Amino acid sequence: QVQLVESGGGLVQAGASLRLSCAPSGRTAGSWAMGWFRQAPGKEREFVATITREGGSTYYIGSVKGRFTISRDNAKNTVYLQMNSLKPEDTAVYYCAASRRAGMVVTTALYDYWGQGTQVTVSS
Numbered sequence: 001q002v003q004l005v006e007s008g009g010g011l012v013q014a015g016a017s018l019r020l021s022c023a024p025s026g027r028t029a030g031s032w033a034m035g036w037f038r039q040a041p042g043k044e045r046e047f048v049a050t051i052t053r054e055g056g057s058t059y060y061i062g063s064v065k066g067r068f069t070i071s072r073d074n075a076k077n078t079v080y081l082q083m084n085s086l087k088p089e090d091t092a093v094y095y096c097a098a099s100r101r102a103g104m105v106v107t108t109a110l111y112d113y114w115g116q117g118t119q120v121t122v123s124s
Contacts, residue, residue, distance in 0.1 A: 003113075
């Protein structure tokens with residue numbers, strides 16, 4: 001069983017930055033393709049970013065491209081989501097997820113484990 005522990009959410013003003021962290025337990029982070037998703041009130045969970053097992057490739061949803069950066073430090077067993085130039089529409093619960101699949105994984109159903117979520121609120 002793998003547990004994903006997220007941290008780093010909070011309340012910030014528009015234009016600010018936050019960095020989310022996700023640390024898988026049970027197996028090393030390098031065993032998984034990792035992703036970040038978010039869910040705003042009344043909306044479905046949506047894909048935000050993904051990174052391959054070794055960190056060589058990343059992919060982002062269009063609305064965050066150029067503002068968010070997903071990265072991983074397998075030596076520290078941690079995956080990050082650096083969020084810059086935050087906008088009120090980025091407000092959501094952000095979830096970390098782990099997939100056994102190789103490559104970049106953008107589909108919710110292809111992730112095997114999920115974190116509990118961390119709230120990000122961006123005020124205007």
